[in-house]
Amino acid sequence: MTQGLQLGKLLREPLIHFLGGALLVFGFFWATGTDRDPADYAIIIDEADISRLTAGWAANFRRPPTQDELDGMIEKEIVEEIYYREALRLGLDRNDPVVRRRLFTKMRFLNTEETAGEKPSDMVLQQWMDDHPGKYILSSQYDLEQIYLGQSAPEDIAQVIERLNSGEAKSADIAKPISLPATLSKASSGAIDRQFGERFTKALEALEASQWQGPIRSGFGRHLVKITAKTPGKQAQLSDVRQQVSNDWRAAQNAAAEARSLAKYRALYDVTVAGRE
Template structure:
């Protein structure tokens, strides 16, 4: 497939249409000075603006603002608008790395919002279930060993896990490693629900995600409410094949997470193709 064909295919994606429309709107507002004339000394507070302020308040506090609170909202808006215009007048928005990052974040948020509205086909979801049925089966059963590490900081936890994995590869006795915890170090043919009761939802999700890992090999770490754990899965089996109708939301969440990065990359590449990049040395 040629680059031209790939671009044509990508342009048919709803996400791409959304991003292009968002970019046009973004550039239009940039050309118009974000709808504000920095030279103007007139600030108009009309009924529509007051309504927007009130709705924003309602979304935050789940109630309508009082007349006194509306007055406060208007005063804060005027103060913000004055500082905003003065900042534009001083050119503080030009080449400011913080503002650039915020604008990038807004564009990525637009892409994220559009991705959330994309729905996978039943065939795509069923394929995910077929590839890993024990992950979605409520009655899946596991046999595993776990080594607990009392660490929550990602860097410290990662370093501890790597050190332990290295010891395990060297043949160290796994039962002598790790920190003490009240939950069992080993479980045999235990249903998912019981594992979740003892270790928590985060641990159970991590266990399910590693169900296809090589059996009898130490993997991880995965998290729990206690800290982190290294796992050695000895067996994983779904007692019955899960039905899509029963696990649709869980499978759709996984599908969205797996396809998010790919779709964002495709959208960015379409926008990138419209630019000429010159790197001068």
């Protein structure tokens, strides 16, 4: 009898009620999902979301969506959000190289977002050019003719060149067929590189103008070349290469911003690599 009274008194204690309620809540969470936070299960499609969906539809179809079409987009948005959250709960984002790379790219974008909108002044760009003088040089330009000889030059090449320079022979009589331009006008060194190869372009620097010379080699074989005009390369002015300088400056700012962010993040981590002390 005494034990029954003690048990009844114990059951009426507030602490026992609290613990009992906690156990019930824990049991509910255990049965319906681990650590189920009600706020994490709330999906709200607000006016901004609806405006975004409507604008996206109008951009694709050149008209606003009907109510049924809008309802369909909203339903799709809800379904995607549900699947997205459930995928995260199951850990499907972990150890997935595609997801990892996408998140890595997004973080890099966020780290450089502030610098992306900066517009450098001409003074800043000119200072950047002055700090990197060898990077902004206008390449030489050439007006030239070329005769493709094939993989090997004829044994009497000196006589061939003499006849060309004297006008006794025409280039069409000597040239072998190839899908390369026979003449170039105001062609930069870079443009010639892309068509004939760097070896060919370098050889042009040592050639004199106004007469046939060679043979010189390209990636295709041997050529005779006649330079009719040459404009030597020179240091560029800002007006010549403004976009390139702006792009280079911005890339450097982004790299610096990313390095600062990475240093801040990395300081929070204890990194261990197998084989390193």
